[in-house]
Amino acid sequence: MSLSPSQLKHVAHLSRIALEESKIPALVQDLNAILAFAEQLKDGRLDDLAPMAHPLDQQQPLRADVVNETNQRDILLKGAPATEQGLFLVPKVIE
Template sequence: MSLNSTQLKHVAHLSRIAVDEAQVPAMLEDLNAILAFAEQLQDPRLDNLAPMAHPLDQTQPLRPDLVTEHDERARLQAGAPAVERGLFLVPQVIES
């Protein structure tokens, strides 16, 4: 699919985009290139491809899932002006 200048101006009007006559050839070239790229995705050879997590055939090295930090809530909240049930209390900023 490719657009002509009449269709481009119609789409620009519907989109409320001002397009100068001098911009039309460049915009047509850009939009037609985008549409040509989108048409490549309709290739039937792409129908049976499995989704990929990464474009390279690599595995992600993972670290062991071990606890490395200890609970220091009481020490960190010791200097807080107000704490309730383990949570910092802050002044209300939004009126209800």
């Protein structure tokens, strides 16, 4: 897929982007290079590749899932201006 100068002007108009006439040829060339690069993703050799979350084949080190703090809800709620059923009450912001 390639982009023509008239298509670029149309997209720029829809996007409300001002383009200088002198920069349009270079911009069309750059965008066409980007589109050509994106076309490489349609390569059939890529169909058998499994998706990866990270380019390196490593496991994320995780810490142990253990409780390391005590429940301090009652102590923290004592300093609140208003509470109800163990929750902080805040002023209504959205009507």
